[in-house]
Amino acid sequence: MSDAETLLADAPAGHKDELRLWLRLLTCTTMIESEIRRRLRAAFDTTLPRFDLLAQLDRHPDGLTLGELSRRMMVSNGNLTGLSARLEAEGLVERNPSPTDRRATTLRLTSVGRTVFAEQSAAHEGWIADLLGGLSPGERSALFRLLARTKTSARNATETAA
Amino acid sequence: MSDAETLLADAPAGHKDELRLWLRLLTCTTMIESEIRRRLRAAFDTTLPRFDLLAQLDRHPDGLTLGELSRRMMVSNGNLTGLSARLEAEGLVERNPSPTDRRATTLRLTSVGRTVFAEQSAAHEGWIADLLGGLSPGERSALFRLLARTKTSARNATETAA
DNA sequence: GCCGAATGCTTGAAGCCTAAAACATTATCT
């Protein structure tokens, strides 16, 4: 029996379950994420990637290099070139050559950037509380634990495959 | 007390919890989604939006209009113009004027599209089973239920706000 | 000290995505 035949024979039985779970997970995240994007645009005329970058820098007052940001934000390197250029043009972020490595550029919040982010961050936290407010504390902690398990499962699967 | 002051006074206490939950949800979904995108590219040289559009059409053999697709896929209308044009150029999809509404265009799979999607779909199902395979059946069904609750919570929050 | 490998970043091409404006057609209300 060929590999393709094996796949087709085995698949219908056990895998629909996981697929439904994945689709639901994706729908949930997409719904919340779209709403957050919409509110960020409406309230602050900004975007989620901009907000995420500011959030990282806010947590690291000494600055981060583009490479460090790229890894933390799980986006490609080239992506950050444009994103940081836009934020610099808006005056929220400043770019300086790394003192220890002449290849690297460090990014940090300007004082304007810090102020702007503080407002956005407070609103964001409220929005999330609003969107997830329909869950009881017990449900939230159960979900939190199950997602930790999910993360582990996914990480193991991607690593053994690679 | 002003609204802003109320927000700031209440926020630090109760909302960190929901924020951590949201970040974990987002991380999980992003990890799995990136891996699926990577595998779709490696195995079939295609993308997730293309795959999603084919999946919708596969479920509706009589075809769907761009507007229906837009709603089901939760993406903007204008987005589908380009996406469907690319899939048509690749010969996977055919566009026909709606017989009942001269404004509308219906999309359906070509026979090539149906064959291509069947392969991709089988592989996709296996990948998801792989990525979520670390969860027990009990964990999966508990997660499934909690995500339903999450979806309801988010939907209520977006509707009452709008 | 020198050379090749690894690392940090930028650029370019292509695709995905949105919001808003424009256009065509259909539905509704008198």
Add this chain to the structure above:
DNA sequence: AGATAATGTTTTAGGCTTCAAGCATTCGGC
């Protein structure tokens, strides 16, 4: 029937995203 509103699609401008190619610098081994 005629005006108005609603719906279906496309276009436009701008931003986000990736991959791959290229350049600059640093690191490791010799």
